[in-house]
Amino acid sequence: MVFQTVGIPIATSVLKGYNGTxxxxxxxxTGKTYTMQGPFYSIEEYNINDDSYSKKYMGLIPRIISYIFEQISKKKEQYQKIPPxxxxxxxxxxxxxxxxxxxxxTDSTDPLNIHEDIKKGVFIDRLTTKNINTPEEAYKILEIGAWKRSTASTRMNTQSSRSHSVFTLTLQNKIEEDGITQIQESKLNLVDLAGSERQKLTGTTGQRLLEARNINKSLSALGQVIQSLVDINNNKKKVHVGYRNSKLTFLLKDSLGGNSKTFLIANISPSAFSLAETLSTLRFAQCAKQVSNKAVVNQVI
Ligand SMILES: Nc1ncnc2c1ncn2[C@@H]1O[C@H](COP(=O)(O)OP(=O)(O)OP(=O)(O)O)[C@@H](O)[C@H]1O
Structure with missing residues (x-):
């Protein structure tokens, strides 16, 4: 269901040259990782050869990857010419x-730096980029990353994700027709955010206090960016948008009010105990719904 309403439209846009998030x-x-990645971490457990089992439990990221590769092979079949x-x-x-x-x-645990450049926009210096030729290669990357993320969280002695994770797929397509080469490039960011509940600062010390402050900081920055964009939409006035107030908003600047088709999935708990958090999540989603982006096809040549 989520794949039909969110996954297919975004994958289709990315194939047409739009950025997506x-x-x-x-x-x-509340199932953010379950929604994005699925319940399984290992490629053996994905059991990709057993359709009935694996497809049922795949998260959005592997489903989108599989759909994009399916569409690419259909497109390739349509073009009979060589080089097509x-x-x-x-x-x-x-x-x-x-x-x-x-x-x-990578095995390295060194933090990376963000740079901004007129041509490339905002980017992460020395970030590993892997070429992928098959969905299985992409699942493997997802598995390596998920494993690294989960071992870091076990080391920190917590079951929950105290970090935001971003899986980025970049797609470049080159079509040669009648001596004209057209190149389109699109980027899809699939973001699993840290838990949105207000982190308690009282009684918390050391590493946990730092974590709590930083989760609060980046999610507040996300909320403020969204609120500023809504104010701009409603009042048509220039308001400063604090993209630089957190790494998350700075890196995903384009996904927020910029050149991207963006979906936000609000994950909520069915439990009455979580009512306050559920309301807060729904209010956040309602606010985010009012932001309008300006997505364009990224034609390189
Ligand atoms: N729709 C679902 N069906 C079955 N199990 C689910 C579903 N959604 C979540 N779960 C299970 O609930 C638990 C919590 O889910 P998950 O880790 O995805 O939450 P999360 O929102 O990512 O949490 P955190 O912010 O702490 O990382 C996991 O054990 C997951 O397998």
Missing amino acids: IFAYGQTG IEYICQASYYEIYNEQIFDLL
Whole structure:
């Protein structure tokens, strides 16, 4: 259902050359990782050869990957000429923990820096980018990243994700027709946010206090950016948008009011005990719904 309403439209847009973003937002334990990634972490457990079992439990990210590759092979069949249509697909996976960026695809634990450049926009220096030719290669990348993320969280002695993770798929397609080469490039950011509940600062010390402050800081920055964009929409007035107030909003600037088709999935708990958090998540989603982005096809040539 989520794949039909969110996954297919965004994958279709990305194939047409638009940038796309999906955010999973909500309280800890409401199924953000389950929605984005699925319940399984290992490629063996995905059991990709057994359709009936694996497809049922796949999260949005593997489903979108599989759909994009299916559509690419259909497109390739349509073009009979040689050289017909060429696709280059790349993936990267990182997390933002304590306002620092960590590559989920290397063994290194050094934080990475963000740079901004007129041509490339905002980017992460030295972030690993892997070429992917098959969905299985992409699942493997997802598995490596998820494993690194989960071992970091076990080391911190917590079941919940205290970080935001971003899986980015970059798709470049080159079509040669009548001597004219057209290149389109699009980027899809699939974002699993840290739990949105207000982190308690009282009685918390050391590393946990730092984490709590940083989760509060980045999610507040996200809320403020969204509120500023809504104010701009409603009042048609120039308001300063604080993209630089957190790494999350700075890196995903384009996904928020910029050149991207963006979905926000609000994950909520069915429990009455979580009523206050559920209301807060729904209010956040209602506010985010009022933001309008300006997505355009990214024609390189
Ligand atoms: N729709 C679902 N069906 C079955 N199990 C689910 C479903 N959604 C979530 N779960 C289970 O609930 C638990 C919490 O889910 P998950 O880790 O995805 O939450 P989360 O929102 O990402 O939490 P956190 O913010 O702490 O990382 C997991 O064990 C997951 O497998």
